[in-house]
Amino acid sequence: MDVPRQVPESESPWKKMSKEELENQYSPSRWVVRLGAEGALKTYTEMGKQATKSAQATRTNLLNVPYGDGEGEKLDIYFPEAGSEGDSLGVSNLLQFSAIALKRKHVIVQMRRPGLEVPRSRGLCVMCKDESAFMVNPLTAQGVAVVVVAYDIAPKGSLGRMVDQVARSVAFVQKRYPCNEGIYLCGHSAGAHLAAMMLLVNWTEHGVTCNLKGFFLLSGIYDLEPLVHIFWKEPLLLTPEDAQRTSPQWLLEAAPRRPADPACHVLVIVGQYDSPEFRRQSREFYQGPHRSLAQMFSEPRTLCRGGWKASFEELQDVDHFEIVWKLTQKDYGLNQIILKTIFQDGL
Secondary structure (H helix, E strand, O other), X not given: OOOXXXXXXXXXXXXXXXXXXXXXXXXXXXXXXXXXXXXXXXXXHHHHHHHHHHHHHHOOEEEEEEOOOOOXXXXXXXXXXXXXXXXXXXXXXXXXXXXXXXXXXXXXXXXXXXXXXXXXXXXXXXXXXXXXXXXXXXXXXXXXXXXXXXXXXXXXXXXXXXXXXXXXXXXXXXXXXXXXXXXXXXXXXXXXXXXXXXXXXXXXXXXXXXXXXXXXXXXXXXXXXXHHHOOOHHHHOOOHHHHHHOOHHHHHHHOOOOOOOOOOEEEXXXXXXXXXXXXXXXXXXXXXXXXXXXXXXXXOOOOOOOOOEEEEEEEOOOOOOHHHHHHXXXXXXXXXXXXXXXXXXXX
């Protein structure tokens, strides 16, 4: 894929920041408003573990299903509750036919975050799929199957490898359940970046026509160029060329096709207390930067300009971590947005 043109340097607001300020902007725990950095990370990890333990104990599931030959290429599948809304087959039948089809079922594929290992002082913690089943119980209770995907974290896995692994995991789900009513991708932070990269995948190269119906992108990074200039560069082995090749903000310009279903909905969501840079990245991925008319014609097509069915939501009173751990709460506003999108699309 060709590397697209860059925005003129003078037009990128992050380029006016000092390295210290830029690192601060991309260190999410420095922006938490209630628990402090260490408290937020600890709570986030513990809630992920508890949610996963509960999901594995109370939901019918298939764990550590290989979608490839790599050691880290596994996913967990959680099936809807028997008698839940949309449960036309029943859980026992879902298991019986799990290798053939998931009829009349919506599937949400969750990319667990983050995609790399960094010191805790930077504001991120390493979580595996066994600590990331935040949304399983609330969504399976409403008839939605949830798949939690694992992939190789950096530095073991390069960005290109992670993108390929996620694409193969989605293709695997489509092949395993070809009669699904819709596949929805959800990712947070680094996971949102990987989910957004799926907008650009040529699925015929994976031997499938994916029934993608929607994307839920939570507090993501869509232009990786700022990361080249701060601490992220080392663990990701990130060069300016790599950043451009794996930045969905820019690659939309070279997208081989739009979703096969024109109704595929892309929701870009960010927390009120995410850093200004995280909020800027989400807004600009949704609608594009506010620049001159002449520059608009020379810049990549973001979601709105590219004609995608997209919407933007800034969730009030949540930070970078709360936006995810509250997914364990069935009445949480984001869960309602997700369910409304899924079941309206399924009408």
